[in-house]
Amino acid sequence: MSIHTRLFIVFIVTTILLIPIAMTDTVDRNPMEPFLKPSDFHKYEPVDYTIHDPINISSDQQFMDQALAEGWLGNGTEENPYVIEDFSINCETNCIEITNVESYFEIRDCMLSSPNESEELEYPLTFDYGIYIRNSSNAIIDSCFATRKYTAIGVREAQCEIYNNSCVGNRYRGISMYDSDNSTIINNVIERASTGISVSNSANTTIGSNNITSVRSYGIDIDCRFSIVRDNRIEDASMGIYIDWSFNNTYVYNHIRNCSYASLYIEDGYNHNISYNVFSGAGIYLSSWGGSQLWALEEYNNTVNGKLIYYARDQSFLDINPGDYGQVILYNCTESVVQGGTIADTNIAIQIGYCDTTVVRNTGVDNCSQYGISVASSDFSEIEYNTITNCYYGIMMQSSEYCSVLENTITDCLECSIYLGNANFGEYNRNEIAGARDASIGFSITNTETSTFQDNVLTQAGFKVDGHRLESWSHTMTNNMVNGKPLGYFNAVSDTEIDVSHYAQVILGGCDGVTIKNGYFENVPIGVEMGYSDNCIARNMTVLNCSWHGIHLRNTYSSLITNSTIKFSENDGIWFYFTFDSNVTSNIIVHNERYGIRLFASRDCKVFGNSIGWNILSNGNDHSSYNMWDDGISVGNSWSDYNGSGFYLISGTEDVFDHFPSIYTIPNTNSSLSTTTITNTTYTQTDTSPIDMFVAVGVIGIGIEVIIIVAIIFRGKKESID
The missing domain is CATH 2.160.20.10 (Single-stranded right-handed beta-helix, Pectin lyase-like)
Structure with a gap:
């Protein structure tokens, strides 16, 4: 032939096979029954x-x-x-x-x-x-x-x-x-x-x-x-069908199961006909990045876990009981209410895209591999009184303004309980969050401006803030509890010294001339964050077991991290991002899972007098040639992986060195004495506990700090620092 x-x-x-798709009212085939038996497939x-x-x-x-x-x-x-x-x-x-x-x-x-x-x-x-x-x-x-x-x-x-x-x-x-x-x-x-x-x-x-x-x-x-994509059987994948820039395609009678991210994921395109597909374990995922046209589906009689997918577009005043469906998707709908019942065992229980004034309340969501409730480009949404458990993200709020997330109970979400990305001018109050593990992210607040966070209670979880504008760090945050202690959030504070020993974690946004001291932060996403804050000092901090970074500075000038201990972070011990003319000195930074200290898109910073060791990717990392990893005179850092000869190369570039390095050695655990030895080539500590490998920098560290403080005063600091 x-x-x-x-x-x-x-x-x-x-x-011929596509004729029933266009005549959905007269289809005599039960979409719940397999179209092909396993024996029909070629072997x-x-x-x-x-x-x-x-x-x-x-x-x-x-x-x-x-x-x-x-x-x-x-x-x-x-x-x-x-x-x-x-x-x-x-x-x-x-x-x-x-x-x-x-x-x-x-x-x-x-x-x-x-x-x-x-x-x-x-x-x-x-x-x-x-x-x-x-x-x-x-x-x-x-x-x-x-x-x-x-x-x-x-x-x-x-x-x-x-x-x-x-x-x-x-x-x-x-x-x-x-x-x-x-x-x-x-x-x-x-x-x-x-x-x-x-x-x-x-x-x-x-x-x-x-x-x-x-x-x-x-x-x-x-x-x-x-x-045409039809009658395929797909099992055990991350995504069953991934649709990128595609249009005028038909996806019918596919049987897809055990795909952790989505059975059918639409990244981009338009005019998708999705009909009579049988999904198990995950349903449809509509990207929030590809534009509104990809949400405009021709969708008929698809099921997740034996229940129909509820899909509505261009409708108003809907009242939906999500417990009757395997998944709920709303596109370009207004003044709709989703309430009652429980959706479980899918990838995203409820997706709201390009809608206005939608309410999701009193709904149960359990065991979603991606998001419990996802809201994209939908202003004035209200997510309230819901119970969400065992999801990867509990609530995802993306590019949606004037929304409220109120009085939800969110437990055991693996990555993040509430994620806010460009979710400006919102109210996020009175939620109860219990993380799936120590140091879970309760709130991830990214490029979200001028919002209110009040009376939230977080257990085994904390706050994480990030953003490329000052407004992303400028919120109203009051009476939030993290692991039984208050959140220390300071916005637009100037020229003061704060003892932060009673806080669970500390965030400075838009501050100037603030010194924080004596903090002990453990099992939170980030111990100390500074964003758009200048001339600030973090002193005498102990930061342990953070799920993100120990200390994070972003878009910050002329600040100092000193006399602190940062250990066991799941990312970097200290991370500078777009940070300038700032110093890291006299700290102990060990056993972090990425970098001990990382400087990214930062310049004119100095790192010296620190003891840095046993960080997994590397002890130091710098993507610029404009920082110094010693004082330029005689003092560098002590490194666990320094071999005692020559300069110490900082990873990330080919021409950044510590010119005065010394060896940071493992303590002698056989000795009953605890002593510290400092020479011009080696820093050594002996201690009965191998985990606490502290190195005292003594008079040298104090002198370094005084020099830096004098320099800050000379630049015009308004308040003298002891």
Whole structure:
């Protein structure tokens, strides 16, 4: 049968199968029943192979010569295509590569593999394919088996039929197609890859009846137009179907289960017809970044965990009981109320996008792999009196203003209980939050301006603030409790000294000339944060077990971190971001899981007189050549990984050094005495506790601090510091 005849049949069959989708009122098929039984899927059957060297054909003449020489069937015409069959090819390059030919050909019943036993991506990458077709539009690939390749089957700039193949244990993709219109990918089995099927920049493509299991990222990754994705079975992936810049596509009768991020994720595009899909464990995820057009779905009779998805667009005054549905999605709706019942065991229980004045209240949400309630570009939303448990994020509020999140109970959310991104002018009050573990993020407040946080009670959780404008650090925060102690939040405070020993964590926003001292912060996201705060000092801080950074300074000038201990942070001990003319001196910074001290987009800062050791990625990191990691005279830092010879190179650049480094050594735990020895090359402490590896900097540290303070006074500081 010729390839054109095959394509005509595929077109006719596809057209017939799509008629019920357009006539949804007369469909007689139960969407809850499987369309295909497992036995309907192709299963690879071994054949007797002939061992063969790699095949590389790049012209019609070469194809004809090799076919004649090896006795291949066919003559390259539509009626009698060349046939490459029954070969076993094992190599580290492309097993079969055919480019720039107009001949008709079929590749069938071949075994294609690599001597590399790995099924994981390894660097440097090796781009080897089982079959690679380019600029050759008359190809059929049928009933081949490909394993341990970078990609099993790759097609580029070619019209191709790919069916009945088994792609098992490949490092990157099972089937990859780019810029290849009018192609079909039907009835293939794909197991154990990063992505099952990837089709991009193509039109009029049919992806049907494929069985895709155990892929690390996407079952199907599609960037197409006027295409059909139907009757596929996808199981055990991060995302079942990932839709990027696609439009006028149809996704029907797919069965997708156990995809942790989403069964169907829409990143961008428009005119998506999504109908009669059966999802289990996760539903639809609509991106908040791709614009409003991607939310305008043609959605019919999709289910999550046996319950219909409730999808509404362009409606007003809705009253919805979410407990009746597997997922609720509202787009461009106004003055609607979602209340009552419980949604559980999906990726996002309730999604609200581009709506106005929506209320979600008295609803239970449990065990969502992404968000319990997600609100995107929807002003005047009210989220109140809900109970949310065991989600990754409890509430996500993105690009939505004048909203309120009030009196919700949120427990055991793994990453964050309430995330606010560009959620300006809101009221976030009287919520009770219990983190899933110590130091969970209760509130993550990112680029959110001028909002109110009052009477919130956080247990095993805390606050995290970030933003690139002063207004992002300027809020009303009163009477918030973190782990049984008050939150210390100071906004626009000037020229004062504050004993912060009774606070759970401290945040300075828009302050000037403030000294904070004697803090003990443990099991919070960040112990000390300073944003848009100048001439400030943090002294005598003990910061332990933070889930983010120990101390974070952003857009801050002429500030000082001194005489503090920062240990066991899950990110950096101290992180400077767009911070200038500031110093870090006489601190102990050890056992943090990323960097001990990290300076990013910062300049004219000095780091010296510190004891820095056993931080996982590196002890120091600097992405600028404009900072100093010593005092420029004789004092540097002591480092656990310094070998005692020469300068100490700071990671992140090739030309930043501590010119006066010394060795920070592990204490001698066999001694019953506790002593400190300081020499010009080595700082050594002996202690009975190996965890507390403190090094006293003594008179040198005091002298350094005095010098810095005098310098600050000279710059015009209004209040003298003891």
